[in-house]
Amino acid sequence: MTAAGAIEPDNTLDHVKSGRTVAAVRGAFWSVISSFAPAAFGILVFMATSRVLGPAEFGLVAFAASVATLGTAIAPAGFGEALIQRVGIERRHLDTVFWLCVGAGIVIYAALCIAAAPVAAQLGEPVLAALIPFIGARVIFEMAAAVPNALLVRSMSFKKLAMRTAVASLVAAVGCLTLLWLGFGLWALAFSQLATAAVSCIGAMVTARWWPHLSFSPKALKELGSFGLFASGNRLITLISVDQILIGALLGPAGLGIYSFARRIYQILSDLITGALSNVSYSLLSSMQKEREKLREAYGFATFVSSVVSFPVFVGLALIAQDFIPLAFGGNWTGAVIAVQAFCALGLLASIGVLQSSLVKSQGQANLWFYYLVAKQVGTILYVLLFHSWGVDALTIAVVIQNYLMWLPAAYMVASILGVSLFAYLWSFAVPTFATLVMAGAGLAAQHALADTDPVLRLAATIGLCAVVYTLVLAVLARRRLMQMKSAVLKRR
Secondary structure, three states: OOOOOOOOOOOOOOOOOOOHHHHHHHHHHHHHHHHHHHHHHHHHHHHHHHOOOOHHHHHHHHHHHHHHHHHHHHOOOHHHHHHHHOOOOOHHHHHHHHHHHHHHHHHHHHHHHHHHHHHHHHHOOOOHHHHHHHHHOHHHHHHHOHHHHHHHHHOOOHHHHHHHHHHHHHHHHHHHHHHHHOOOOHHHHHHHHHHHHHHHHHHHHHHHOOOOOOOOOHHHHHHHHHHHHHHHHHHHHHHOOHHHHHHHHHHHHHHHHHHHHHHHHHHHHHHHHHHHHHHHHHHHHHOOOOOHHHHHHHHHHHHHHHHHHHHHHHHHHHHHHHHHHHHHHOHHHHHHHHHHHHHHHHHOOHHHHHHHHHHHHHOOOHHHHHHHHHHHHHHHHHHHHHHHHHOHHHHHHHHHHHHHHHHHHHHHHHHHHHOOOHHHHHHOOHHHHHHHHHHHHHHHHHHHHOOOOOHHHHHHHHHHHHHHHHHHHHHHHOHHHHHHHHHHHHOOO
C-alpha cells in the first residue's frame, strides 16, 4: 500500500532513516505554515466574534466545546501515536486502530447527545442542549483522521499536513464570518470548530492516500496496547478542559468567558509556536531511539530554537497587553488583561513542554508521562476549587503558579533520559532568558517614557524597541547557535 506518497507498496512503513536533518528542517518549515494558517485565520475570527459576542456567549460556546473536547479526550486516539512510535507496523495495525477509533467516536458522540439536555437543564442554559451535540459531532471526524494523520507524521510528510490544515482553517474561517454576518451569533463560532474537524479529516484521508479495509486484528491491538493505552491517557489529561468546565460551573458563563478569552489568545500563540515542534520532534526523536548522542544533540538544538522564539513572544505580549487588548478586541475585554498576562507567563513553558512530552513518549515511556500529567491535572482541579472564590484574575494566576511548580519534575525526567544533570539542562535556557529580560527592561522603560502618548504610538514604539534589543543581545550571546540554525536551514543533504 501507499502512505502519504512516500512509501512503496511492497515496503514496510519504517521510520525515516536517511536525510532526517533535512526532513526535520523542512518539516519544521511546513509545520510553521501549518500552524500559521489556523492561527492567522483564528485571530481574524476571534477579533470579529469578540466584537459581536459578549463574555457570556463566549462562555457558552467554550463550555460546549469543553464538553466535546472531553469526548475527544476519552477516545483511544493515542493508538495513532503508537503507530508513529512503533519501530515496525503493518496493514493490520492500521485497520485495527482505525475501526477502534471510529467505533469509540460513534459511541462517545451518542453519549454526548444523550447528556446534552440534562446538562443544559442543570446549568439553566437551554441553548446548550443543541450546542453540545452540534460541536460534539467533531469527535467522529477527529477519530476517523487518527490513522491517516499518523501515517503522514510517520513518513514526515509535513507539507501535506500543512496544506490540509490551511484548507480546513480557511473553510472554517469563511464559514464562521459568513454566518456571523448573517446574524447567527454564537452558532457561527460553533460552526468553525465543527468545520475544522470535518475538513481536516477529509484532507487527511485524501493526502495520506489510505482507506481502511473491513478487518480488525486483536493481535495487532495487543501489540500496540500498552503504549496506545498510556498515550490515550496522555491525550485525555492534555485535552480535557477540566479547568474550563469547573470555572463554567463555579463562576458562570461571564467568568468563563473572560478566562476562555485569555486562554484562547494563549492557545493561538502557543499553537503557532509549538505546532511547528510537536509532530516534527515526536517523529524525529522516535527515529533516534537507539542513537543516544544524536538524540541529545537534536533535543538540545530544538530546545534552544523553541525558547528563542517563544520567550520574547509571550513576554512581549504581556508587556503590551494593556494597550493591545482594547485596540484589537474592543473595550469590553479590558477586564481580561490580567488573565492574558498570566497566561503569557504560562506560555514560557508551552514550547518547552511540547518538546519534553515528545522526548519522553518517543522513548517508549508514555506511561511515565501519563502519571506526570495525572498529578498535574489533580493539582489544577485543587487550585480551581481553592481559588475560584477570589475571582478570575486570582484563579488564573494560581493555575499558572501551579504549572511552574509542576514543571520541575518534567525537567528532571528529561535530564535523566538525556543523561545530563538537571543544572546542565536548565542552563540551556540561560541565553534566551537573559535576552528576554533585557528586552523586557527596555520595553518597560519605553512604556514609562511614553505613558502620556497615544496608545497606538506607545504600542508601536514598544514593539519596535523590544525587537531591536532582543535581536542585538541574542546576536552577541548566541552567535554560534544562530549560525548552527542557519546551517541547518540551508543544508541540502
